[in-house]
Amino acid sequence: MKSIGARLAINYVLASTITFAALFIIGRYFVERHAINALDLVIQTEFEEIRADAARLGPSPSEAALRQSVQAMAINSFEQFLTEIYGPDGTVIYRAPGLQGLNVTPPAGLKQFNVTLPNLGELRAGTFSLDSYTVVVATSKRDVRVVMSGYARTFYGLLVVMIAVSSVIGYWFSRMALRPLQSIQDTANRIRSDNLGERIPVSGAKDEISDLARLLNQMFDRLEASFDQIRRFTAEASHELKTPLTLVRLQAEKLIVDGELTVAQEQAVQVQIKELSHLHRIIEDLLFLSRADACAIRLDLQPQDPEALLQSFALDAHVLAEYREQHFHLYHHGKGTVPIESKWIRQVLLNLLSNALAASAPGSKVTVRSTLANQCWLVRIEDQGPGVPVEQRERIFERFVRINRPGDETSGSGLGLAICRSIVQLHGGRIFAEAGPDGRGLAMVFELPADTPAMAVAPRAVTAPHPHLDAT
Numbered sequence: 001m002k003s004i005g006a007r008l009a010i011n012y013v014l015a016s017t018i019t020f021a022a023l024f025i026i027g028r029y030f031v032e033r034h035a036i037n038a039l040d041l042v043i044q045t046e047f048e049e050i051r052a053d054a055a056r057l058g059p060s061p062s063e064a065a066l067r068q069s070v071q072a073m074a075i076n077s078f079e080q081f082l083t084e085i086y087g088p089d090g091t092v093i094y095r096a097p098g099l100q101g102l103n104v105t106p107p108a109g110l111k112q113f114n115v116t117l118p119n120l121g122e123l124r125a126g127t128f129s130l131d132s133y134t135v136v137v138a139t140s141k142r143d144v145r146v147v148m149s150g151y152a153r154t155f156y157g158l159l160v161v162m163i164a165v166s167s168v169i170g171y172w173f174s175r176m177a178l179r180p181l182q183s184i185q186d187t188a189n190r191i192r193s194d195n196l197g198e199r200i201p202v203s204g205a206k207d208e209i210s211d212l213a214r215l216l217n218q219m220f221d222r223l224e225a226s227f228d229q230i231r232r233f234t235a236e237a238s239h240e241l242k243t244p245l246t247l248v249r250l251q252a253e254k255l256i257v258d259g260e261l262t263v264a265q266e267q268a269v270q271v272q273i274k275e276l277s278h279l280h281r282i283i284e285d286l287l288f289l290s291r292a293d294a295c296a297i298r299l300d301l302q303p304q305d306p307e308a309l310l311q312s313f314a315l316d317a318h319v320l321a322e323y324r325e326q327h328f329h330l331y332h333h334g335k336g337t338v339p340i341e342s343k344w345i346r347q348v349l350l351n352l353l354s355n356a357l358a359a360s361a362p363g364s365k366v367t368v369r370s371t372l373a374n375q376c377w378l379v380r381i382e383d384q385g386p387g388v389p390v391e392q393r394e395r396i397f398e399r400f401v402r403i404n405r406p407g408d409e410t411s412g413s414g415l416g417l418a419i420c421r422s423i424v425q426l427h428g429g430r431i432f433a434e435a436g437p438d439g440r441g442l443a444m445v446f447e448l449p450a451d452t453p454a455m456a457v458a459p460r461a462v463t464a465p466h467p468h469l470d471a472t
């Protein structure tokens with residue numbers, strides 16, 4: 001079971017039920033013993049009366065006189081008592097008619113005993129000596145049974161009430177016990193890298209829960225300190241790395257401008273400049289990711305119609321596609337607005353487009369399909385390249401993961417998709433890769449929450465100022 005509260009409540013109900021059942025069993029033993037003792041007393045009293053009657057017959061009464069006196073008594077006792085008298089030789093000299101000719105047979109050495117007779121059921125009996133006779137007085141245990149079954153019925157009734165009451169108490173008790181934990185959970189949920197200063201409220205009580213809260217607060221102190229350190233490191237690294245890089249690059253460019261290099265030297269310097277700008281880009285990307293990790297990127301989200309953004313993106317996309325001898329198509333339908341910061345979404349589109357173009361051969365087609373519907377802006381960038389195997393489609397979003405194919409000469413760093421995912425997530429959306437249409441190529445899909453009118457709108461192509469933009 002998932003909830004500690006439910007477990008606590010159930011354990012409480014179980015413990016109460018077991019305690020109650022144990023009390024019932026102990027109580028039943030004592031009540032039954034008490035009732036039987038009472039029966040024994042009544043039997044004893046009956047015998048005392050028989051003895052008193054017999055005393056009137058004088059010392060050593062005859063069998064016949066004794067029988068007569070007991071018979072007379074039996075009439076008065078409404079057959080409540082079943083009496084049997086044995087002579088000194090063990091023969092029955094009197095047996096109450098209620099015994100229906102059955103023998104009670106007292107066990108040797110027992111003064112009080114139970115016996116079960118056909119038709120008469122369970123009896124309680126006592127054995128007494130009267131001169132040389134043995135008198136057995138028995139009476140039905142029916143009343144004891146009635147008391148005991150009444151006791152059991154009361155127990156079952158009380159058990160139901162007790163389970164109901166203890167469930168309510170258990171639930172209330174578990175909620176009360178877990179309330180401080182709930183408050184810890186709420187606060188811990190609220191504490192993120194962007195509000196690391198918040199702390200769990202600690203009560204004055206010196207109990208396990210407040211110890212836990214104090215411990216967690218200490219952990220948050222340490223986390224806050226390390227986050228601060230990382231943020232400071234990021235800012236310093238940015239400054240320390242970018243400045244010398246720019247200087248080296250400027251020096252290299254100056255060498256070329258001076259024109260005093262041999263052809264071979266100039267080529268070498270050009271390679272250096274290319275590698276330097278690659279390094280510069282990697283540093284920029286890493287800085288972006290570490291700032292995103294530290295939640296140091298604040299988005300200025302503005303509700304925008306994505307159509308305008310797509311149109312302006314299409315202008316660049318056509319130029320880039322043309323440069324690689326490929327074709328670009330854009331389809332958009334749906335009306336509404338999306339809360340975005342354009343420059344970041346534009347960067348996502350450009351990253352995905354450059355991946356698609358890099359993966360596809362000249363003459364192939366890259367298509368962007370954008371749909372605004374059902375409170376969602378969905379964008380698919382489809383290409384006709386080799387695609388990515390299913391098992392790698394999640395991995396390519398990891399940092400520095402690149403799938404090198406033979407003849408692949410692109411100089412990426414493997415950070416592009418990680419940045420795309422970071423940006424999309426900062427916008428509250430998600431991004432993933434799937435197979436392209438007809439299982440060919442790759443389709444990169446991202447979804448962002450949008451504000452769309454309730455009615456769906458018919459598909460429509462974007463009319464773009466660029467001559468290459470498709471209008472269907």
Ligand SMILES: Nc1ncnc2c1ncn2[C@@H]1O[C@H](COP(=O)(O)OP(=O)(O)O)[C@@H](O)[C@H]1O
Pocket residue numbers: 351355356359383385386387388396397401402403404411412413414415416417418442
């Ligand atoms: N459209 C695509 N078709 C095939 N493979 C792709 C596509 N987009 C991305 N990939 C694979 O995912 C890897 C990671 O992409 P990315 O993070 O942008 O890094 P980079 O472009 O710097 O290599 C790429 O190296 C490539 O192997």
Ligand SMILES: [Mg+2]
Pocket residue numbers: 351354355412416417
């Ligand atoms: Mg890339």
